[in-house]
Amino acid sequence: MTRSTEGTSQQLHLALRDALWLVPLVCLLGGAALCVAAAGIDRAAGGPLVPHWATGSATSAQTVLSTIVTSMVTLITLVLTVVTVAVQLAMGQFSPRIVGALLRDRPSQLTHGLFAATTVYALLAISQVDDVSSSDGYVPGLTVLLGELLMVASVVALVLYVHHAGQTLRVAGLIDLVGDHLHEQLRRVYPIDGSGGADRDPQEVTASEPGVVVMIDVPGIVAAAQAADCSLRLLPAMGDFVCAGAPMLVVTTGSGERLDHRRLARLVALSNERSYPDDPAYGFRQLVDIAERGVSSPFNDPTTSVQAIDRLHDALRQLxxxxxxGGEHTDEHGVVRLTTPALDWTGYVRLAFDELRLAGAGSPQVARRLRAALEDLSLVAPASRRGEIDRQLELLTAGVGRAFDDQSDVESASIPDAQGIGSGADVVRESEVGQSAHHVRVRTGR
Known part of the structure; x- marks a missing residue:
């Protein structure tokens, strides 16, 4: 083979590998071939292969197949339009270089191919139905039945495709899509040879794939450690990202020879992003993101930030x-079998207020609402937990002082206000009875 021929072959390979149309085109041709084969089987059988109740009369079969063609053409048009808009949004919000990964997404290509195959199959199957040759007409039962099954499969694929597209177009989905392609490239370009990998350490349980820790089966891990007569320490905390091959569990006492490493790895569930059920810190994280976005340019929506702080305040008040x-988990005999990273009260307070205090000190609404939340938490929290709250109040006071040049603005932004600006002592007037009741609440914490 000459050098020019090799270059042409490589270019063709690259063009076909990155082509969006290749898989749908192959599926379309497969749908046509399937229709021809099914029609041939029906005619060769010489009799009905499918019960009459499954296909109906010739007129009914033609109506069904015509409806399939019409609905599939409409569906394909709608899906392609939505895909085009979604790709444009992804380009604008994330990166124009993400388009290639989206177009090479194999589940999307297969779904489009199924839609195309169903359309061409039903279109060709209509001509196989004859409603005038006899009193009942000729109905190729297998051909019609396969058309109906393809339609059902298309409906199921549509539902799965909507779910897949929604997952893919999230930030985590797009990052994972590109990351998975990068993994494939690394495996292809830099394959592992026989001497490249180190021997497995029996004292470590490693992750088989990358992901974020979303669930920890503590009872299962404790039982496994007890059966192996050892103690384990979980390295990543809930919500941490773990690289493929990185250690997740290490043996702290005893030997790990008797541990089932694959089973233990499955007891620490990994996903492409954090979730709510076993990770309350993620709820705090999302509220903080909303609140911080509200005080950043170009949004400048401090009222949204105040609403998010309301829920942060409520969550910390409940907590x-x-x-x-803590992070120590024992078996039924009181022996510590598992130690995990655990977020404490200080961690939750810092998670809720550190970023907001820095980002929102220059916003009067946010600063006043933060002070109201912190002062209320100081009233209800036990004495052992007030240290971090007092620290946050001191840092908030310093941040407000740096954010405003005029002392009157500093004093105004330092008044606690549950509405940001709307219910502080400087904007509302209480009766003497109301003021007395407020003073009682401050003194008693009720």
């Missing part, structure tokens, strides 16, 4: 008097 377990 203030509740016990927060």
């Amino acid at each position: 203030a008097t509740r016990p927060i377990p």
Whole structure:
């Protein structure tokens, strides 16, 4: 083979590998071939292969197939339009270089191919139905039945495709899409040879794939450690990202020879992004993101930030008097079998207020609402948990002082206000009875 021929072959390979149309075109041709084969089987059988109730009369079969063609053409038009808009949005919000990964997404290509195959199959199948040759007409039962099954498969594929597209177009979905392609490239370009990998350490349980820790089966891990007569330490915290091959669990006492490493790895569930059920810190994280976005340019929507702080305040108030377990987990004999990273009260307070305090100190609404939340938490939290709240108040006071040049603005932004600006002591007037009741609440914490 000459050098020019090799170059042409490589160019053709690259063009076909990155082509969006290749898989749908192959599926379209497959749908046509399937129709020809099914029609041939029906005619060769010489009799009905499918019960009459499954296909109906010749007129009914033609109506069904015509409806399939019409609906599939409409569906393909709609899907392609939505895909085009989604790709444009992804280009504008994330990166124009993300388009290639989206177009090479194999599940999307297969879904489009199924739609195309169903359309051409039904279109060709209509001509196989004869409603005038006899009193009942001729109905190729297998051909019609396969058309109906393809339509059902298309409906199922549409539902799955909508779910897949929604997952893919999220930030985590797009990052994972590109990351998975990068993994494939690394495996292809830099394959592992026989001497490249190190021997498995029996004292470590490693991750088989990358992902974020979304669930930890503590009872299962404790039981496995007890059966192997050892103790384990979980390295990543809930919500941490773990690289493929990175250690997740290490043996702290005893030997890991008797541990089932694959089973233990499955007891720490990994996903492409954090979720709510076992990770309350993620709820705090999302509220903080909303609040911080509200005080950043070009949004400048401090009222939204105040609403998010309302829920952060409520969550911390519920947590203030509740016990927060540590990271030690014991078996029924009281032996510590698993140690995990655990967020404590200080961690939750810092998660809720550190970024907002820095970003929102220059916004009077946000600064006043933060002070109201912190002062209220100081009233309800036990004495052992007030240290971090007092620290946040001191830092907030310093941040407000740096954000405003005029002392009167500093004083105004330092007044606690549950509405940001709307219910502070400088904007509302209470009766003497109301003021007395407020003073009682401050003194008693009720």
